[in-house]
Amino acid sequence: MKTLPNTRKLRTFETFISAFEFMLCVDLEATCDELIGAESPRKLIVGPDEMETIEIGLAVVDLRTLETVEMFQRYVRPVLHPTLTPFCTSLTSIKQADVDAAQEFSEVAMEVAALLQKYPSALWGSWGHYDADQLAADVLRANCRPILPGIAYLDIERCYCEIFACPSLGLRPAVEALGLAWSGRYHRGIDDARNLANMVTLLLEKARCIS
Incomplete structure (x- = not known):
């Protein structure tokens, strides 16, 4: 990965985000299935279009102080496939x-x-567009009001890849590539949200140093 950021793209990232007072860094975990190791081929219990959110993790960053001011975590009970798979x-x-x-x-x-x-005065972001798509599917299935209605959205992975001119990568490798230590367990909504907030904070600090 390119270690030095594209300063123009980093400034664009900072300018867009700083129009708001808070950023909600969101990460979801969902029901899923996959063949494990040498397991014999079988039909997946949970298909891609049947995934349901089972954890919502959210970290709120104050964009003036660059501090994480609130953490929110909830498990969610799935309906289509209430029993979690061993893979999940x-x-x-x-x-x-x-x-x-x-x-x-x-x-x-x-x-x-x-x-x-x-x-x-908030926007929300996630690592990749998956979380936004999954929330939309959950809302449709539950026939409820949108969970983040009318709030601006930012795909942080896309911004990161543009800033560092790198291909798509996982959240943990991206966090560690910035020199940040990973905190908690990977693929847990609350921990991923916290680490995403740490990444956003560091990128904004870098941008404000060169502005």
Whole structure:
């Protein structure tokens, strides 16, 4: 990966984000399935169009102070495939008991909506467009109001790849390439959201140093 940022693109990133007061760094985990190791071929229990969010992680960054001012995490109970696959539990470390005790998506969406009332001038971002697409699918399936209505969205992975002229990569490798230590477990919504917030903070610090 190119270690030095494109300063013009970094400034563009900072200018766009700084029009807001807060940034919500969001990461989801969802039901999923995949063949493990030498497992015999079989039909996947959870198809790509059947994935449901099972964890929402959210870190709120104050764009004036560049501090993470709030963390939000909720498990979500899946409906289509309520039993997590071995692959899913291995990937995310989310336990069956965690989702069994959780609320369904529409109820968690109301909690997120209540949280947003505290941050009227905000945008949200995720690592890649998957999270935005998954939330849209969850909203459609649950027949509920959009979870982040009318809020500007930013694909942070795309911005990162433009700034560093690099191909698409995972969140953890991208974080560590900046010299940041990874905090927590990879592929956990709350931990990924926290690390994404740390990345955004560092990029904004770099941009403001050269502005």
